[in-house]
Amino acid sequence: MSSLTWRQRLLDGEPLLSSFIKTPAHAGIEIAGGAGLDAVVLDAEHAAFTGSSLDIALLACRAAAVAGLVRVPDSRPGTLLQALDLGAAGLVLPHITQADQAREIVAATRYRDGNRGFSNSPRAGGYGALPLARHVDFHDGRAALICQIEDASALSQLEQIAAVDGVDCLFVGRADLAVSLRRFDLDHPEVEQATLHTLQVARRAGKAAGLFVADLKDVPRYAAHGASFFILGSDQALLRTGWTAQAQAFRPLFAR
Template structure:
């Protein structure tokens, strides 16, 4: 049996996925059929209702692809809802302190945590898993990713990285550049912040992930120890594909007119 997503993440296997910003299941199904390792349903920046998120998570499960949910906020209720719906894990935005990270981990775990128990939702096979089976499976297979995207988080990164139960430090370059008031993701100071987070991850033996707009920068950041990449989004991939299609049509039009 192949490793589950959280085990592959913790083993620092190179993993590639994309953001899903369209609240329909089809794009996640296509991503799974195409062989991506995971998708991230972006409920922070896209209009997912609870019902739409539930449907999308079902679509991801049907396609056999790991599914993360980027939450709107780090509240225990948001964490619980995503995990009960069957999400493989949560990507929590704007984690700025070790205390906040500990609270997030506690919300996602049963043993040594505070996650409210129910085996009746999808995550517990609608009651098909016993209490102990559900607890053991959930605690071992749930991935907790903390998004590092604030100057305050970078300054506290060693303490955050030291929190037991964090499965990934996920770097958000865009928000980092805004937090530093630089408004340039390629600014040297942003790059130094990225390197500092990557170094803290290596020292604490915590995997590091990040968002990249396309595949061009992956090798550079993989050399720093980044092993999980969220590459673009369903919307950016559609825009790129449609733009190339439009360009091809325009070129043909110019040739025959």
Template sequence: MAKSDRSEGFRSRLLGGDRLIGAFIKTPTSHATEILGLVGFDFVVIDAEHAPFDRLTTDQVLLACRAFDIAGVVRVSEATPAQILSALDCGAEAVLVPHVDSAAKAAAVVSAGRYRQGARGFSNSPRAGAYGGRTMADHIQRSDADVALIAMIEDMAAIDVLDEIMAVDGIDGIFIGRGDLAVAMRAASPNTDEVSAAVEKITAAARRAGKPIMVMVGAAADATRFAAQGATAFIVSSDQGLMRQAAAKVLKDFAEL
């Protein structure tokens, strides 16, 4: 499906099946996010699970997202209400929650991330509430309408209860964590037949439930393969990975002089 105008919200685009291209942000500064916004990426995922982000640096990168017209997603380190609330108050358009391996955990994510559908702690004083510029009713309505909650499926326990997880109302989409899944399966890599079979089970369950699918890919060829299984949102490397690729290419080019 063709890309739509980036002025449309991330959740709307995700639910609408737009092709979305993003990258992980591993370095706690704004610059990589500014560059990715300038070149036209749709979103970044601030990696508070595996990179050195705290609330301040997360806040700074989300400010860069707003300044450079790119959606800011935060991968929290754990599925606690405090972690989810912190990301949302800072203005994240979506939260990516790791290790959602049961319907109960999925429901807890919804509870932490929604007002009317859950028990999200209220404040309209941070960036998310326009620093008090939104009324209580407006902030609640906009937040519930615009924030995307995405469950990471990356554990063996989740494979046995996929339909139950997908059926949780308020989970907007799923991300397939192939790396953790491969480790859990004691597989040599995410590309083995056994991991691929598990991924196909996940994508099939997501299609049955009508949930958007997000996946990390190494190249366009991978994206084509997963798109055939229903994926529409693709994380392509990270700021560090892209810099490493570019640096290695420069050295190779000069070595051939």
């Protein structure tokens, strides 16, 4: 297992595979870690995660030795702080459209040069084991900050967002981006052009580039344009695909 933090692996451009966890339960996370994923992304934006279920999910990440990222539902300081205090290895930040917005988020996650609220009593502080100065040194800049680019209005601000110190990755949310562009097709040329441009801007700025893909066959295409961080499908998608295939194979066994 690498001794580098997950954030450093991301910034080094290491190919990283993850998947969305949309079911607030520990077993799927343990399976993902055992299967060899580099991270799981707990989808607190679109799935029914509560503070308690997020706590258990991040504990499962620790038990399974897999990085636990949290896609937060909003960028309020309290929301960011909760995920970090519970031990998130990174935050996936929806709908980043302006550099000032990104700067405010960075400040909310940092002690030095920021305004992150301090407490060493949660999991991130070892339940009080880390003294104040050591806690600050350990955690400042430890969690990866991944800015989702998924709005048409963000496309003219990509260079400014990527230039923000503390932003580690530009991550394309193609579905929301397609809707924002009013194209309603992930493969529309305008969506594809915006996706590739975002990846290229991130790499020119020395930041990581990533995106969601539904199928492994899409990975080489985007890796060729600089993407190294991939969220591939979700726990629910894998269950649906597997059970659908089983059901379709099962029926013919009894056909007359």
